[in-house]
Amino acid sequence: MNPWFVVKKLWVSFVLLGFVLVFNFFLFRIVDRDPLAKYRGRSKLSPEQKAGLIKQFGLDGSKWEQFTAYVRNTVRLDFGRSFDSRRLVSDEIIDRLGPTLLLVGISTVLTIGIGLWIGIRAGWRRGSRFDKASTASTMVLYATPEFFLGMLLLSYLAARTGWFPVGGVRDVTADYTGFAAVLDRAHHLALPVLTLTLGYLGSYALVMRTSMLDTAGEDYLVTARAKGLRDADVMKRHAVPNALLPSVSLIAISFGFILGGAITTETVFSYPGLGLATYDAIGNTDLPMLQGLFLFSSAAVIFFNLIADLLYGVLDPRVGRPE
């Protein structure tokens, strides 16, 4: 791959991150939120304490001073303090990161795996029963909001049958250790993962199916068949690699969607990750927390876009080639 291509992509990501950083600062200062609201009327804070809190929140000094301090601190991964808990936002994010990484990570892998598999099969055997059934069902899943899907799953697979827990990350009444603890976590993860996976695999399946259809008529497939290759090999070696390209960029984009979907899914399942933290922060107008979460998720999406771009260059040699 051309090194200039890599440098260019890195530079674009860097500029984008810079833009988000600046935008983030102003976005969360449009809202006129009293940072000391929590303390008014019930705690008797001295003027020094008030000044101390304002300083802690990084809201002292002029807007310009606040901005430079914000950039300086953010670069050092210090996102300020939550209005609500007064803990460091970075600590809050780290505490909640594990459950969300598990949820979003597993869901993303499953969504990609299952979605692409369905798309490939459906596109390759266009008009087959599998194609008809899968296209219809993926359309429905694609159109269903994931929080609604989550509630349906919660109602039937948790509340009614009791097969899965209604929410949480673990059974707090039991002291599981070792493998039992892992199983307990998995048991609690099952429904949120299923919700996110079902909610997002539709887009992969549909995009993959369309691009399989596009490649189906290509000459090189006729050539491959003429060489006497088995159908499965034609599909695997010639059709899929070419059809995969549009899905790669989709992976990057939909990572952001899945992360967004985690907000509603985690809320439905009372799953204490970054999504639920976002929901709570919105309810409390906890601006530093929202600012940190927004920056964090933007950075994650930019990062995955970068990975996808680079991967694109590897998969399609034409992309990284000098013009």
Next chain:
Amino acid sequence: MKQRLARMMGGLTVVAGVAVAIPSIGSSASMASAADDGKDKVSFTVGVTQDIDTLNVTAGYLVIDYEIWNLTLPTLTDKASADFAIQPSMAESWTGSDDGLTWTYTLGDGLKWSDGEPMTADDVVYTVTRSIEEGWFNHTAVTGNLTATSPDPRTVVITSSVPDPKLPVLDFYVVPKHIYEKIDAEALTTYPADDNVSGGPFMITERTESEFVRLEKNPNWFGTEPKIDEVIYRIFATPEAQYSALTAGEIDAVDDVPSSLYATVAAGDVKNLESIGGSNGSFSELAMNNGCETGIGDGHPALKDKLVRQAINWSIDRDLLIEKVLAGTGVPAFTIVPSANPAFDFVPAPGVQTYSYDPEKAKALLDEAGWVDSDDSGVRDKDGVELNLRYFDRSVGTGTATTGYITDWLKDVGIATEVQTFDEDTLTALQGKGEFDLFTWGWTPFVDPDTMLSYLTSANVPVDPDAGGYNDANWCNAEYDALYEAQKVELDPDKRADLVQQALQVFYDEAPYAVLYKYDLLMAIRSDRWTNMVRQPSVTGPVLFNQGNLSYLALTPVGGGGDDEGSNTALIIGIIGGVVVAGIAGFFLFKKRRTSSDDDRE
């Protein structure tokens, strides 16, 4: 603000209600129960929709905070479950002087905090003295006029500077001196109270924000031994999810059954569930900015006129709100509810029609007040000022559900509104600055009516935007103040009750709030696992979230402890389910592959 209710009911509520209601009713599953698997521990898990604000008793104010303090902080005396009658707790006996100003309490022998430190008269004296010095807002309503001394470690002498009907109950939480003396006044305002030293029946042993808090039996508790080893409050994002967890048997009780489902639980139509809800005096109101002259802020001038305020009261259909918003689980209210004890409720004079839905009367009152629609805009005006009111909502709670109804009714009588939604802290700050016209919120009173009555006195009108104040109607009335002061020092219970009624009558006539309704706490418990649910007060009160810890001490597991199906069963079933699904998927894949290979061969 003290005991402001802040129940989370997000925007998903309506959809969730529909989604959950269908399968949950009549559900028989209780598979995933996890009360005590793999060990002998008896757990009582309560689902809550409100996370702890702070464990610091000098700063917290949410209902869940009070519930935790009821289980972890001792009080001098207790309040009987049936009728709130005084009974021993830290103090095993007490005697009063003839003038009723001085009371001498004898503490139980060998009392200890959970960390083994002795719990003595010093702790009580320390709490009284420091709470006055530093103005701890959860304490001063009771301790404000007191001085305390401890002639010996088991004797507390309390003297009040005025006759005080709140004696000898002394309803305040005693804090451990050996912990609090290390924290100075400045540090205390933001102290997270994570010392976890308990003087109640349970002590906090584990807490994860937004997830759960675990309280285990305090080995040094001096009272009745609870039959529960641990109480867990598990936090849910929506009432629907926690109700599902209850029907599925994951938890034992919930604090907030969706009102649309409560009727079926209360009727006994849901297997294994029993309603344990009731009234603790909580009520909701539409607060108005009365624009007290000594206060601050920018309330609409129309609301200074009691005729306008009365008109607003007459334009609200309380019965419809109760039917639509509460699904019938409340009763109309016309004044503040001063006490958890229904004996103090406002009783209208016989033959007097209380505020009811009467838009014509409302219009007549507005006309009388001089607010008429002179420019035919549909909105009344006076001296060039339109009757257009800012109407504030909270981003949580049921307030928003009432907004559409109330604003429509106000529009019908010619009052325009601009609705804005705020988080609770911001709304509290706006209220403290007096920068509002109308907002909806609610209060939960204590047992003694004094505190709730005090909130609406002139002394509590905010005068400093930074300090705020409890009087969120910005209302001052000399007659009400005088009646408040009179009941505060009246030692004869009957005379005092009469003074309270007179104060409520003034409140009714002046209408500083449009009180909407007194609502029931909608709680439910697994009746297949728990028995001996004790209400406070008897018959009408709730079992949990009441005025002490006695219900927790009475609660008894069915059959001596827990249930027989643990979550191991659930785990095994989950694993089997997973294997079956994987098996089917594998079979499907394999079959497909073979089919395609067959195709190739053809």
